[in-house]
Amino acid sequence: METINALTVPVSPSESGTTANHAQAVRRYFQDNTALISRLNHSLKSHYLQDVERRDVFDRHSEAYKVYGALTRLEQMASMNEVYRKENNIAGLQEINRVLKSVPLTS
Numbered sequence: 001m002e003t004i005n006a007l008t009v010p011v012s013p014s015e016s017g018t019t020a021n022h023a024q025a026v027r028r029y030f031q032d033n034t035a036l037i038s039r040l041n042h043s044l045k046s047h048y049l050q051d052v053e054r055r056d057v058f059d060r061h062s063e064a065y066k067v068y069g070a071l072t073r074l075e076q077m078a079s080m081n082e083v084y085r086k087e088n089n090i091a092g093l094q095e096i097n098r099v100l101k102s103v104p105l106t107s
Contacts (some may be wrong), residue, residue, distance in 0.1 A: 003103050007023035010095035017040040029093035030085040
């Protein structure tokens with residue numbers, strides 16, 4: 001979870017030009033990123049949020065607070081993943097992919 005909280009959401013300018021191979025790569029990275037985000041999201045929820053007290057969600061020092069911060073970061077990654085897909089921005093998608101693959105599954 002600390003690893004995810006420390007991530008920076010990649011911002012990459014869009015490149016011009018779309019070919020069939022480029023479109024396939026965009027789709028492949030988008031789908032891979034979506035799957036990675038989903039797996040990390042599920043892993044965080046199943047490992048850390050099973051028996052959470054309501055007060056823990058708002059306690060800055062609790063594990064639950066940090067997990068919700070990590071889940072928020074993953075939502076930001078998912079949003080940028082969608083933006084990059086719509087822009088056909090393969091560099092942005094590749095950067096998100098690189099960042100997500102650096103995170104251990106039970107972070």
